Every structure is written in structure tokens, then in C-alpha cells.
Amino acid sequence: MHMADALLTPAVGGTMWVASAGAIACSSAVLRRERDDRKAPLMGVLGAFLFAAQMINFTIPGTGSSGHLSGGLLLAILLGPSAAFLTIASVLVVQAFFFADGGLLALGCNIFNLGIIPAFVVFPLVYRTVIGRDPSRARLGVGTMAAALATLQLGSLAVVLETASSGISSLPLADFLMLIQPIHLAIGLVEGGVTIAVLSFVRKARPELLQSGGGVDPSAGRSLVPVLLGFLVCAVVIAGGLSLYASGKPDGLEWAVAKVSGKAVLPAPEQGVHGALSWLQQKTAWFADYRFKGGKTEIGAPAKLDTGVTGIVGAVLTLLSILCAAFLLRKGSRGAVAPEA
């Protein structure tokens, strides 16, 4: 469910970065106020535990496929929202760098989808509400399962919204939703089952962990909720607004250029500044006339052909020259430094 850089525009990615960075700052401040320095190693090691847990699989009965824990909700229940959020965020940072899950720009989205949603939205609003003040076993089970389902549904919904408001993918919104939500219903059921099973094991073996963890910062968690809901609203509004602005303006510019030049000489892919510049280039380029004549007489295709051919020729040449340069650079520096294995 990791979001990828390639599907994002800078406006959406940047907005989600701001939201996630704000949440990291808030949570760090909460933990610093707590001054409980037992938590620092505990959070770090639990983050590493999450890594190990995600690599171990179990077979899902009846289907033959296998599943694993993703663990955001488990951490929220064990550590409380702020500490759990920072732990999940740190795991995502390491994944972005070393497993290249998603990417650096998408990191903001991923921290939002997999960290803020379980820790600050689902945990206080769904889990705490369902289990109530004096939880029974059944209530704990129902609350955990509901929270797991909500986490996965909201997370995948966020992926859809971020992709759609970026507009890089042309998958229609409804189709994308139909594709992704049912799958995450199944994943949510698995996640809920595993979380319940692990928690019941911990409750049998060391019940004091659950009491101390869940009750560490209830007040802090509650006071953060409105702030983060505010962030959510801001993020959605700004992302929507900015991407509309971002995608509206180039079209306008292109339209203006087409109007100025009199006809649609410009191929559709040229947008924005680039469109204007290539228009300028076409007006000033030495070879512009030859190009169009050559294209027309030799192959007899419309003038649009040229941008396709020149684009490909240019791309291949650029790639080749970059590779040559890199090869030479490496040859040159190999003398100075012993090569790494």
C-alpha cells in the first residue's frame, strides 16, 4: 500500500510532507514533555521488531496464500498514539531509503496513510470509543477488529485520493476505488486477526505491558486529535486547490500560445513553460524549416511527426552520452580509489 513518487505531483507530495512533518513535530514535543527516557530505546527496538514481524509470514486458512502483520495498530495499542506514530514514521523512513518503498517525496503521503491514520484518527476515534472505559474481552476483540478494518480502508482511500488529486495516473476514480477497497477489506481482516492474536498472547504472558502502554498519554492523544483533524482538512483542501491550479495554468498557457501562433503547431504533450519555450525555440531554431520540409517530403506524415522523432532521437543520444560520461568518470576515478565490491 506504499504510495510511489512517480504518481505524485509536487503540490500533493509537498502538502502531505507538511502535514506529516507537523505531526512529527507535535509528537516529538509530546514525548519530550513526558521526559520518560525508557521510551527512547523501547520505541527504537519496537520499530525494529516491526521490521522483523513484517518479514515472517503465516498461511491464511482456506486460501493457500500467506499474510503478515503490518503492525501500526498494534503499536498504537501498546505505546499510545504519539510514540506509536513516531515509531511507524521511523520505520517508513528506513523503508524509503533502504528498500526504496515509495520514495522520498511520497514519504509524506506514506507517513500520513500508515502512521497518522492508525495512531491519531483510528486509535482514538474507533478503538477507544468501541472498547470504552471498562473493556471486556469481547469488546477488546471487536474494537481491535473494527480499528484494523478502519485503518486499512482509510489508508487505501487516502492512497486513491492522493493519486487522483495528482492526476498522473489516468485511472478513473471509481474504478480505482473498486479495485483497491475490497482488497484492503481482506487485508484488514487479516491484520485485525493477527493483532487480536498477538495482543491476547501478550495479555496472558505479561498483562502489565498493556495497561501501562495504553494508559501512558491518553490526555495528550486526545488533545492532538483536533489539531490533526485540522491538518487533514487543510491537506485535502490545499492539495485539491493547488493541483487544480497547477493543472489549470499550463493548459491556459498552452491555449494562449496556440492562439498567438495562429494554429495548433504545438503538439499536445508540450505544457506550460516548456510549451512556451519550445514554441520560442521553433521560431528561432536554425533547422526549423528544414525539419518540417524533410518530414513532409520524405515520409509524408503530418508535421507532428517531428516532435516524436526528434524526441526519441534526442532521448537516445542524451542517454548514450550520459552513459559514456559516467563510464569515463568511473575509469578516471578508479585509479585514485580502490573499487568497492
Added chain:
Amino acid sequence: MGSIAGALLDLKRLDQLAAGDSAVHRLDARAKVLATLVFIVSVISFGRYELSGLIPFFIFPAVLIAIGQLPAGYLAAKIILVCPFAVAVGIFNPFFDRGVLVHLGPLGISGGWISCVSIVVRTVLTVGAALILAAVTGFPAICRALERLGMPNVFVMQLLFLYRYLFVLTEEGGRASRARELRSFGRRGLNLSSYASLLGHLLLRTWQRAERIHMSMLARGYDGVMPVGHTSRFGVAEMLFLLIWSSLCILLRLNNGAQFIGTLVTGILS
């Protein structure tokens, strides 16, 4: 279990690359982090149908790989491994976006295919940039750089702790998982109940380990901050590195280099 051990080896290899000693390795981490960010934002900001403009950006990973003496094949394999999600979403573009954009002689190429390939090229560029940053800088140095660029100290500590114990706990989990597999015949015994008790035990051991770590930290005089070994400074080389790369990225963003070269060459040929 092959996959866990394999993944761990893979992680260690990337970690070891950061111990190299080249001109890029020696630069202050802040310059590399900032240059990579400029690069990623320039790549991402291209419109969905722009493809040829992205190609010149390969110069950034290529030069860093060359100077940093990184194994190009290994990085390429890692990048290809993580492509599937972007490809899975991008592959729908050709079906929904059928308007023909480019004519290559008799062949019409639809906008969907162009944007699909564009998504894949972006993935390769951005993922590659992140991996190269990790390989020439090393994770602890990136964390320190982010701290000096304003990230909260609590989160930096969290990242450093996580990174330190990642290898320890993955090995422990891998051992436990292998033991479970050796005791289960075929697929029997790998069900949820054994999984939950395995994870539960791992969790309890992790918790106890954290308590031991805390006590040994206190015994060594921990006062809330992690000590730093040596600090590097942001000098002339760093400034130059950052300036050159960000101006090149912005230049390539505003001018389509590949299209320009292509125009020159096809102009000469025809």
C-alpha cells in the same frame, strides 16, 4: 528461511557501500540530502505526457554512481524490484487514455502509453536517487544531517535506535521463523496460532531487550542526547556541489535537453 536472510544481506550490502571513500562520500551529508531533494522535485514536477525531458536527468544518478564507485548492476536490480506498484497503476493509463499524441510514421502512440512510460521513468529516477543517497551517505549520517536541518531530536534518536537494532532483531526474527519452518511439515503448522505465539514471544523478548538497553545506557551516563563521533562542516565543496546540481536540475526542468539535441541532429541529417 531464504528470504529473510537474503533481505538482510541485501540491507547490509547497501549499508556497507556507505563506508566507501570517494569524493562524494566525503561531502557533508546536508549537501547531498538537499541536492537529492531538488533533483526529485524537478523530476516530479514534469507534466504527465512529458517523457523526453526526463531523460537528461539520468545524468545525476549516473555521475554519482561513477564517482562514488557504486555497483550499478546491484542498484539497478534493487530499483527494478520496487517498480511493481507504480507499474501496476501506470499500466491502466493506455486503456483509459487512447487519444493519439505522437505519430511515428504510420504508428500512432496514444497518450496513455506515453504517460505510462513516463511513470516508470520517474520511478526509476526518484527511487534511484534515494538509494544512491543512502549508498553514498549512510543512514546515521543522513539522520544527523536532518537533525541539523531542523528535525526534532526525539525523532532523530528514534531513527538511530531503529537503525541500530534493525539488524539484531531481523536476525532474531529470522532465526525464530526458520526454527518454526523446520518443525512444520509442508504448509502445516505455519498457521495463525503458531504465528501469533511466535510474534508474541518476539515482542516480549524485544521489550525485555529495550529494558536492558535502557539500564546499560543509564550505566554509561545517558542524559537524553546521543553523543556524536565527529562533525563535518558545510564548506566550499559542499556549496559548489549543491549549487551545480540544483542549477543543472532547474535548467533541465525549464529546457528540454533531449528535444534540443534531437532537433539539432535530425536537422543536420535531413
